[in-house]
Amino acid sequence: MSSKYPAGRLPEPPSPIADDGDETHFCGTCAFSSACIAAGYDKPELAELQCLVEHVGPFRAGEHIFRTGDPFRAIFAVRGGTVKTRMVDKEGREQVLGFYLPGEVIGLNAIYPEHFPCDAVALDTAFFCRFSFPAMSALASRVPAVQQHLFRMLSKELGTASLLAGDHSADERVAAFLMDLAGRYAARGFSATRFHLSMSRGDIANYLRLAAETVSRVLSRFRNQKLIQIEGRELQLLDPAGLRKIGQALLPD
Amino acid sequence: MSSKYPAGRLPEPPSPIADDGDETHFCGTCAFSSACIAAGYDKPELAELQCLVEHVGPFRAGEHIFRTGDPFRAIFAVRGGTVKTRMVDKEGREQVLGFYLPGEVIGLNAIYPEHFPCDAVALDTAFFCRFSFPAMSALASRVPAVQQHLFRMLSKELGTASLLAGDHSADERVAAFLMDLAGRYAARGFSATRFHLSMSRGDIANYLRLAAETVSRVLSRFRNQKLIQIEGRELQLLDPAGLRKIGQALLPD
């Protein structure tokens, strides 16, 4: 570890902010980049994609990108920062549905009900690309690659919903959660072994259907077992293989 | 209750088998019926939908419609009978992902991975409409109603995945499960208060992340409380409002 950091501290990881893109190209980590590449950057349809996208933000930690019941008009790709989606039942209890990193898309579950079924809340300073959904659908009809990409994104999210399914131990859940995050950061080109947890222990616990105290205890145990190094919300995975083994029942492959 | 049934026995409910449709019309309960109606039965594109659909079955209880790892080529609409989808981890433990009734569609979660990520197993004698997905996508490009219908089906399934989320008591889960089934039967025109549970207690328990014994106990308690009448797998809801109240935290509205 570099000596420019105080002893006992983890260095700040590189900030997970996606490239902004420029006037003719889209963000490298953008959820639609593969669709764009497949269609070819020079196709005239891409000019339309330029038209229907709008950069929004910044949102500060705690601010809502959308709220339950808002009419559905657009989906949002995270350009930078982190978001949680959550439902709040009528007794006021919160239920975290997921965390979204740069390059990932929120709002897909609002297509059917035509209203957002959940809140989206920024966990830190966050930026988005806003895609008008009617315009996106129209484009999808003309550009097969865009249609296919939408189908794939929807289908992919169906798969991830089952991460927290099953009756698994607290250790399994936490290990799988950390490895899932690591894989998603890696997929977007960020470090897979050292990153910042944008969400509180309470949010992690809520998402994993555990108590915050349990998450805290498991993380402490993992640290004692030299599986991770953790200091507040700065995390380093010391033994990814060991973590994968613990969480294997919940992880793909 | 009709006297033609022995005392203490529930009568057989009407069999939930969807209309087969005929050569020019589709099944009334079909997952695509609304798309067809929106597009108009007389449109030439509908002739294409006729071409890409294929009636398959019957499958007997326990037979697989598809298996984990099978290449994804088609989605299946349940025409009659009931199906469970499940994942089996490498230790051999089963994880039930969902139950599908006539009019519902399985296989959507295979679009992204391009291979089925789970098994689909018939719970009783079951029939399907098989829709070639490449053909379906091509049609969706030309018929906006079909594209929109696919988006809506995918989005809808995203919403239902969160039914079993949250840490809820066994009573809440079972009550919500029964009311969910009732609503889905009602949506397809079957009785919402009297139906057959095609799945074993073990399957229900697995789906709800409970032990089979717990499901059995909860059902017995509900019977003692006059909320339901249950005899083996024949179920009658005596107090749907009471059940809705118990399961409200997991149910929409």
Added chain:
DNA sequence: GCAGCACATTGATCCGGATCAATCACGGCC
């Protein structure tokens, strides 16, 4: 600097549901 507050950690106790176990009911099959 310090007060105030939200979040995190660690310990002690409790409880809902899992697990183990026994019995029972029901078909299927020879």
Added chain:
DNA sequence: GGCCGTGATTGATCCGGATCAATGTGCTGC
């Protein structure tokens, strides 16, 4: 018919994680 396997029910015990509680730690604002 009788046998056997599967599934359902009910009871007894146990345990993982929730809950309650106390303390620690790091921001933010004054």
